[in-house]
Amino acid sequence: MIREWEQQLYNNGYRITASRCAIMEVLREAQEPLSAQELLARGRQHHRTLGIVTVYRTLDLLSELGLVRRVHRSDGCHGYLSASPGHHHAILCLHCGRASEFQGQDDLIELLGRVRRETGFEIDDHLLQLYGTCSECRAHDV
Amino acid sequence: MIREWEQQLYNNGYRITASRCAIMEVLREAQEPLSAQELLARGRQHHRTLGIVTVYRTLDLLSELGLVRRVHRSDGCHGYLSASPGHHHAILCLHCGRASEFQGQDDLIELLGRVRRETGFEIDDHLLQLYGTCSECRAHDV
DNA sequence: TCCTTACTGAAAAAATGTTTCATCTAGTCT
DNA sequence: AGACTAGATGAAACATTTTTTCAGTAAGGA
Structure with missing residues (x-):
């Protein structure tokens, strides 16, 4: 590595x-x-x-x-x-800034299909990021 | 209005x-x-x-x-x-720039639950935007 | 119509990202 | 090992976006 x-x-x-x-x-x-x-x-x-x-x-x-x-x-x-190699999205901790990755391809397919039908857009790309609290910050802080 | x-x-x-x-x-x-x-x-x-x-x-x-x-x-x-009032996301046309909105709450719940289990993050917020080709541009351009 | 205070816009500053160009060096060739 | 050369570098200047400051303006109630 x-x-x-x-x-x-x-x-x-x-x-x-x-x-x-x-x-x-x-x-x-x-x-x-x-x-x-x-x-x-x-x-x-x-x-x-x-x-x-x-x-x-x-x-x-x-x-x-x-x-x-x-x-x-x-x-x-x-x-x-x-x-990481492959299609991933990022999730960021709002408290310490730490980042993780997750795969979001499959769960999005249904959504993308629905949006295509509703809006008439052909969808070429997407921007998806999540913000939250990582397990360390949940344990220590709040 | x-x-x-x-x-x-x-x-x-x-x-x-x-x-x-x-x-x-x-x-x-x-x-x-x-x-x-x-x-x-x-x-x-x-x-x-x-x-x-x-x-x-x-x-x-x-x-x-x-x-x-x-x-x-x-x-x-x-x-x-x-x-528009309520929880919406934007979809933008890469050709003419036109914007539409769509609701993405329900389809995301499953995804958010999975990410929480996989990453240990508590998810507070998300950024979701789609990019594509609107129906007008599909008809006229390509 | 007057008065108070929220609001305004010019200017300057700050923050982020790009272009230019003379210089340097990584990797190759001998 | 030494030399060559195109790719890589970094300082400076520039461009763009956003924020701060502050003296002056005007919205809307009295």
Whole structure:
């Protein structure tokens, strides 16, 4: 796993650079979606000269390869998460920010069919994210 | 309907101003989600001195009252739509931008229950939007 | 008509994301 | 190992969206 992303870069003809490694390391360590600025700050602890432009470019690249998922955080920012292979959606904890993934394909089929019949739209894509309280926060906080 | 929003403002102790009327008028006429800048441009046709700050403030106010829904447009911008009462979600046409609403509560309950069991999250809120092709665009375009 | 206070809009600031371009370096070739 | 070259980098400038500040305006009750 630790070298899987590097392998993906190599297989697709991209170079394995210190900047990219720093960003990937941070993403792999994170439990919650990080903004570009947060990625920059944490990435600089691995590679001191890392710049914000490279953060954005690397996120684009990793998104294209399906390794990273962009989510809408509850604070309105975009956050980036390491993504499991396959079709998943994110669920974010409103208290600690922690993220999980879930599969939502099957349960949505019925809904999508109904919406198609009701609205006359052909449905090409969807945006689904859940917000709630993770089990740790439920145990400790409220 | 035409005066319903004004009544809501009045009932909640807010003033009915020319700026607010201009913005509400534009929102009621629109078929597609408008960005703040688009609302400003169109609103100025009704009220020439309208400013962007008032657009944002009025959108916040109308959102609080449940009259307006903020959506994520396919171009990445935030768009604002007049919202029907009750729990609805938006579906946007990727070709002409037109928006519709649909109810998605019931079909989601099963999904939400499953996710709760699988992830241990208590689910408080959700973000669901669909993107596709409206019937007009299907007929004319492709 | 007057008065109070909510409301307004210009300007400046803040936050986020993109473009440009000279420089650097990863990976390859010798 | 050394050199080459295209891909990668990061600073700076730019663009866009949203928020804050504040002096002035006007809605609506008295």
